Amino acid sequence: MVSSGDFCQTRRVCGVLIRIDSVTKRYPDGTVAVDRLSLDIPDRSITVLVGPSGCGKTTTLRMINRMVEPSEGTILLDGRDIMRQPVNTLRRSMGYVIQNAGLFQHRTIIDNIATVPRLLGWGKEKARERARELMGRVGLDASLAKRYPYQLSGGQQQRVGVARALAADPPVLLMDEPFSAVDPVVRKGLQDELLRIQEELGKTIVFVTHDIDEAVKLGTMVAVMRTGGRLAQFAPPAELLSEPADEFVEDFLGADRGIRRLSFFPSAGLELVTAPVVATDSTAEQIAARDTPDAPYLLVTSPDGKPLGWSEPRNLTAGEIDPAQLLSYGRPFVAGTDSLRAALDCAVLSPTGWAVAVDADGRVAGVVSQQTIAEAIRGAHKESTSEAKALR
Amino acid sequence: MSGFFDIPSDLQHSWLGLIGLHLREALLPVLAGLVLALPIAQLCVRFRWLYPPVLWVTTVLYAIPSLAFFVVLIDYTGQTELTVMIPLAVYSLVILVPAIVDGVRSVPQETLAAATAMGFGPLRRYVQVQLPIAVPAIIAGLRVAVVSSISLVSVGTLIGNQGALGNLLADSMFYHRPELAVNSVVTTAVLAIVIDALLVGLRHLLTPWMEDTAK
Ligand SMILES: Nc1ncnc2c1ncn2[C@@H]1O[C@H](COP(=O)(O)OP(=O)(O)O)[C@@H](O)[C@H]1O
Ligand SMILES: [Mg+2]
Numbered sequence: 189m190v191s192s193g194d195f196c197q198t199r200r201v202c203g204v205l206i207r208i209d210s211v212t213k214r215y216p217d218g219t220v221a222v223d224r225l226s227l228d229i230p231d232r233s234i235t236v237l238v239g240p241s242g243c244g245k246t247t248t249l250r251m252i253n254r255m256v257e258p259s260e261g262t263i264l265l266d267g268r269d270i271m272r273q274p275v276n277t278l279r280r281s282m283g284y285v286i287q288n289a290g291l292f293q294h295r296t297i298i299d300n301i302a303t304v305p306r307l308l309g310w311g312k313e314k315a316r317e318r319a320r321e322l323m324g325r326v327g328l329d330a331s332l333a334k335r336y337p338y339q340l341s342g343g344q345q346q347r348v349g350v351a352r353a354l355a356a357d358p359p360v361l362l363m364d365e366p367f368s369a370v371d372p373v374v375r376k377g378l379q380d381e382l383l384r385i386q387e388e389l390g391k392t393i394v395f396v397t398h399d400i401d402e403a404v405k406l407g408t409m410v411a412v413m414r415t416g417g418r419l420a421q422f423a424p425p426a427e428l429l430s431e432p433a434d435e436f437v438e439d440f441l442g443a444d445r446g447i448r449r450l451s452f453f454p455s456a457g458l459e460l461v462t463a464p465v466v467a468t469d470s471t472a473e474q475i476a477a478r479d480t481p482d483a484p485y486l487l488v489t490s491p492d493g494k495p496l497g498w499s500e501p502r503n504l505t506a507g508e509i510d511p512a513q514l515l516s517y518g519r520p521f522v523a524g525t526d527s528l529r530a531a532l533d534c535a536v537l538s539p540t541g542w543a544v545a546v547d548a549d550g551r552v553a554g555v556v557s558q559q560t561i562a563e564a565i566r567g568a569h570k571e572s573t574s575e576a577k578a579l580r
Numbered sequence: 581m582s583g584f585f586d587i588p589s590d591l592q593h594s595w596l597g598l599i600g601l602h603l604r605e606a607l608l609p610v611l612a613g614l615v616l617a618l619p620i621a622q623l624c625v626r627f628r629w630l631y632p633p634v635l636w637v638t639t640v641l642y643a644i645p646s647l648a649f650f651v652v653l654i655d656y657t658g659q660t661e662l663t664v665m666i667p668l669a670v671y672s673l674v675i676l677v678p679a680i681v682d683g684v685r686s687v688p689q690e691t692l693a694a695a696t697a698m699g700f701g702p703l704r705r706y707v708q709v710q711l712p713i714a715v716p717a718i719i720a721g722l723r724v725a726v727v728s729s730i731s732l733v734s735v736g737t738l739i740g741n742q743g744a745l746g747n748l749l750a751d752s753m754f755y756h757r758p759e760l761a762v763n764s765v766v767t768t769a770v771l772a773i774v775i776d777a778l779l780v781g782l783r784h785l786l787t788p789w790m791e792d793t794a795k
């Protein structure tokens with residue numbers, strides 16, 4: 189067990205906000221939904237509970253705000269036993285977001301969001317002002333304020349759910365499969381938004397999902413649970429992917445965990461080359477000079493540096509380059525920002541086997557071959573293994 | 581020849597007076613039924629085991645003919661409006677309790693969970709979340725209760741002319757004036773239709789949050 193000081197350094201988060209200590213939940217019908225679960229949920233970060241359906245994720249989450257009472261064990265919030273706090277005060281200090289949002293269908297969007305501030309005794313105008321502010325924060329247009337939930341799309345409703353949970357500025361957010369019922373494109377938007385909100389507001393978020401990809405994407409820490417309500421592994425996502433604790437976790441992670449793990453390696457160290465890059469306004473000499481044996485293809489860019497496509501050097505005549513004749517360059521990755529996974533994906537999709545790196549403005553920063561990427565991957569693996577050893 | 585709207589003097593009311601009387605005798609019991617049904621329904625929702633016996637009792641009450649009620653009540657409340665209104669209140673209660681319980685139970689689980697998680701106590705949750713969402717079901721129940729109440733008031737003619745517009749039926753035979761019977765039936769029907777339309781309007785007013793297609 190790492191002490192909280194180490195925790196700060198190695199995980200870049202500080203302290204434990206919620207301590208779940210050997211908690212068991214036995215329902216009246218005898219079902220053991222959670223079995224001696226212990227979990228230290230770090231402050232100001234996203235902790236994901238993930239596992240197959242029925243493994244006790246919802247039960248665990250609901251024990252934190254006392255919608256379900258533990259049969260055994262204790263839960264501490266900031267060092268204090270939650271059972272000793274007035275239940276409604278406890279709940280109002282924790283935002284709760286669920287699948288399908290659970291909005292009040294009889295209240296307007298703005299009044300939905302203002303619910304908890306109103307319960308806390310805020311005046312109507314102050315609560316609505318706060319609600320308006322939150323609509324902006326979660327990316328909802330102000331014109332939706334007076335609408336009713338049925339007039340919103342699923343994704344918009346879910347944003348309202350998040351805004352409602354944030355309204356009274358609670359330190360903790362509990363989220364139970366909040367994005368499971370929306371389509372993949374909207375889901376990705378909501379996930380990105382959540383990461384941004386978490387960055388801005390520094391909430392402690394406990395997030396339940398059955399989707400391991402979502403867990404890996406969002407979690408600072410990921411708790412994998414197995415059927416019977418037992419903890420299988422609790423680790424940062426990169427560690428989960430590189431060192432699954434057992435076969436169950438390995439199976440649950442799926443077949444391509446090696447590829448997915450690359451998401452955690454930055455592309456910053458990749459050595460980019462600019463030699464095989466020419467612009468449409470390059471001269472014949474420039475093109476000839478770029479024609480080296482290492483690069484059988486040249487990447488053609490527009491005069492302002494945007495990628496256009498690949499071509500064999502002998503097919504290029506200065507001044508007469510036709511963008512329509514070029515080979516597609518696939519999907520570029522953003523140098524430094526994107527991960528090795530994006531770089532590799534880009535190289536695999538490229539017909540020439542070379543990935544195109546661009547800067548934040550979409551101008552070509554250089555190109556990189558599959559071989560170079562493969563070497564970078566090997567290097568990253570070595571580094572992370574030695575880091576993991578040093579941690580033990 | 582006396583006209584359609586000439587009401588025999590033994591009824592002591594004009595035509596409009598009879599309508600007012602009829603509405604009072606029909607609507608007050610529905611109101612009383614509603615006031616009683618709300619807490620009973622909440623208890624039935626909170627304590628699930630309570631609902632079957634309550635349903636059983638109300639069904640038995642509903643099966644008692646109004647005449648039997650009158651016979652029993654007349655010893656206590658005499659030949660008064662109250663004797664007519666008490667059974668009507670009971671019938672309303674019988675219609676409204678299941679309507680409210682079903683309406684309240686139709687509130688989605690997620691909505692309830694969200695309310696609980698935000699720190700709504702049971703009473704606040706019932707009044708601020710469950711009841712408003714049950715409004716369409718409650719008003720559907722009210723429509724049935726009101727229409728049956730309006731038609732049942734006429735039976736009150738059997739206990740000392742307490743049947744409002746229904747009294748015209750008895751007078752129609754007594755004075756051999758069939759137009760009084762037509763008046764009674766048509767006026768009662770129109771009243772029922774008008775009040776029903778008002779309730780539909782009320783529901784539209786109270787539920788701007790419902791999709792139009794569902795209305
Ligand atoms: N109220 C309840 N009574 C009895 N069993 C329950 C109840 N709620 C959940 N369970 C059971 O507990 C287990 C865990 O449920 P849950 O926490 O909802 O799992 P998850 O959210 O991971 O799908 C399941 O086997 C479920 O059937
Ligand atoms: Mg669940």
